[in-house]
Amino acid sequence: MNGAKIQVNKFSFYYGLSQALYDVSLDVKENTVIGIIGPSGCGKSTFLRSLNRMNDTISDTKTEGEIIIDNRSIYGKDTDVVEIRRKIGMVFQKSNPFPKSIFENVAYGLKINGIKDKNYIAQKVETSLKDTALFNEVKDRLNTNAFELSGGQQQRLCIARALAVEPEVILMDEPASALDPTATLKIEELIQKLKEKYTIIIVTHNMQQAARVSDFTAFFMLGKLMEYGETNKIFTNPSKKITEDYITGRFG
């Protein structure tokens, strides 16, 4: 136990007989942004989904090793998986707001957790929308359908939805890849702001994005963690040639 928010110890993952992750070990400090990069099929998204057990929804999978969050193993026998997913929220590449109003999208998580106090809910919705810099854009139309928002706004709404249930970690799987440059910039600025309160792990195909937003970068290839370190070092002087070849576009 070393004080890191998340500790991954020799974690392996299998889809049936096919091994997708091999002995991955890394520590994530609280209130940092970790960028995960690597070529397609390298295991980045599999790894991300392992952190909040989203892979449990896929049949015939197996894990080895440990993932420890706040000094507790998340693959333990008595782990409350629903609680894990509240604590470790997720945002996906394609934003997926519910077919409900903007307000109801953010309130949903609170309501299904049994919260009935309307004032509390309204307060939480407002705070979450403010935290994602969306409130001013939507405050006069909270009851309109979420699908009327732009792509970038929908994505920020999904982040607000995740924030409303007070997570500690936010996982983002290519959150900006479907967005235009302006919306992407807003998401990146948001990540910088959110790390003051949360620990964020972001998978991205865009190396420049990883360079811009993350404090630490993990480079995966063929299911293995090849290198993990401070972002400025990874992008100016990586330790391994294979990392350098990838980030300079000599392969990939």
Next chain:
Amino acid sequence: MKRHFDDELKNLNNNLLRMAIFSEEAIYKSVEALKNRDKNLALKVIEDDKKIDELELLIEEAAINLLALRQPMARDLRFITTGMKINAELERIADLAVNISQNVLELADEPLLKPLIDIPKLTVIARQMVKKSIDAFIERDEKMAQEVILNDCEADKLRDLIQKELTDEYMVKDGTTAPRAIPLLLVARHLERICDHATNIAEDVIYMVRAKVVKHHFEELKNE
């Protein structure tokens, strides 16, 4: 995987080599002009400096474009940023050759105060240091770069020797020699400054190869 970017990096490399050749030639010609009291050669060095200045701007613009458009990382980034610094150092070296040529113009109408012995020696050191520092850059050779840095002391000592001789043996003993002594003193100083710029290039090469800054830490380098 071959990248279009590799051709652009090669162009940058080649232009820096050209810059180095021009600067080194300028040093050689300016001191030849001094030895032979050749005003025409001195004027040629001054005139040719324009093309060196143009090349410097070309290299700088190309490097900035590469940074903006290619978002280079790791060794490519270090190569381009080091290349930009070396570009500036080479341009300063060429300017110092111009300064030497200007001193030649002051001296050319009268016989030299004394036979030139130590200034040519210092010129050889300066040219060797410049050439070696550029070779170190082209070859990515850290050891060669370290040798350049350690050579700088020799240049400093020779400059001090020249200064002492011109001051103690000439100007102090006979004040009327000052108009012919001072330009020679300045030539020695310009040559020693050229050696300093070669040292800077070598330090930048070590950063490029090792991603470690050794500027202002040459004492540690000696102990490595």
